[in-house]
Amino acid sequence: MQWMNTKGGYGWLAIALHWLAAIAVIAMLVTGFQAGFAGDAGDRAARSALMGLHISIGASVILILLARVVSSYLQPRPTPPEQAPFLQFLSSATHQVLLLAILLQVVSGPLAVWSGGRAIHVFDLFSLPSPFAARNQGIHEIAETLHAIGRWALVGAISLHVLGALKHVIIDRDGVMRRILAPSKS
Ligand code: HEM
Numbered sequence: 001m002q003w004m005n006t007k008g009g010y011g012w013l014a015i016a017l018h019w020l021a022a023i024a025v026i027a028m029l030v031t032g033f034q035a036g037f038a039g040d041a042g043d044r045a046a047r048s049a050l051m052g053l054h055i056s057i058g059a060s061v062i063l064i065l066l067a068r069v070v071s072s073y074l075q076p077r078p079t080p081p082e083q084a085p086f087l088q089f090l091s092s093a094t095h096q097v098l099l100l101a102i103l104l105q106v107v108s109g110p111l112a113v114w115s116g117g118r119a120i121h122v123f124d125l126f127s128l129p130s131p132f133a134a135r136n137q138g139i140h141e142i143a144e145t146l147h148a149i150g151r152w153a154l155v156g157a158i159s160l161h162v163l164g165a166l167k168h169v170i171i172d173r174d175g176v177m178r179r180i181l182a183p184s185k186s
């Protein structure tokens with residue numbers, strides 16, 4: 001069983017974390033934007049329920065997301081597929097933006113809650129109390145701004161990333177998709 005990455009391809013650890021984190025990030029985008037839309041529509045009860053869900057899911061997946069980023073930087077990176085230098089650059093820049101934006105969200109999200117003087121409530125099961133003695137408006141605004149930058153960075157980079165993956169499947173047919181589904185045998 002090949003657990004770790006090699007220059008030749010991804011191992012099971014990176015593959016499992018890639019897909020677990022992909023599902024978690026999509027769930028966070030969907031619940032976050034739904035909460036935003038409910039707020040824009042003036043439905044405070046729905047916004048609060050969806051935000052509660054967003055924060056509960058976020059707190060539950062935070063360790064997976066952190067493990068995903070750390071494991072990506074600690075492991076060897078498989079050799080990128082042969083393609084034009086501009087596409088090589090775009091692909092690795094997109095990967096960096098994805099990893100850094102995940103990190104930004106898992107730091108700024110909890111900080112936005114705690115600096116608001118509130119605890120993080122996880123599905124009515126338990127709470128993570130705020131390390132701030134009182135609301136800190138300055139830090140709260142910085143955290144919200146960083147959280148907004150992170151969400152748009154994720155939306156842009158995920159769109160590029162999925163388009164790139166489709167290009168490799170439909171046009172290049174070079175096995176790049178296969179290597180994020182299972183370790184290569186060679
Ligand atoms: C349908 C959705 C997705 C598809 C089809 C997909 C496909 C792929 C493929 C084929 C690779 C391998 C690229 C290579 O070997 O050069 C890859 C790597 C990667 N993917 Fe995705 N992906 C998806 C969703 C996501 C999401 C939502 C994120 C993050 C938010 C993400 C982050 C990454 C990163 C950072 C890498 C680089 C490898 C690493 O550092 O572990 N992917 N993805």
Ligand code: HEM
Binds near residue numbers: 054056109110120
């Ligand atoms: C990859 C992870 C995450 C993504 C993609 C994400 C995405 C989003 C989105 C799209 C919104 C928009 C709401 C609006 O339009 O008003 C939002 C808001 C928010 N999120 Fe997250 N989030 C993530 C992680 C977290 C975590 C881990 C927490 C806390 C445990 C959190 C707490 C919040 C809070 C308090 C808000 C409302 C304040 C604000 O708009 O900045 N988020 N998030």
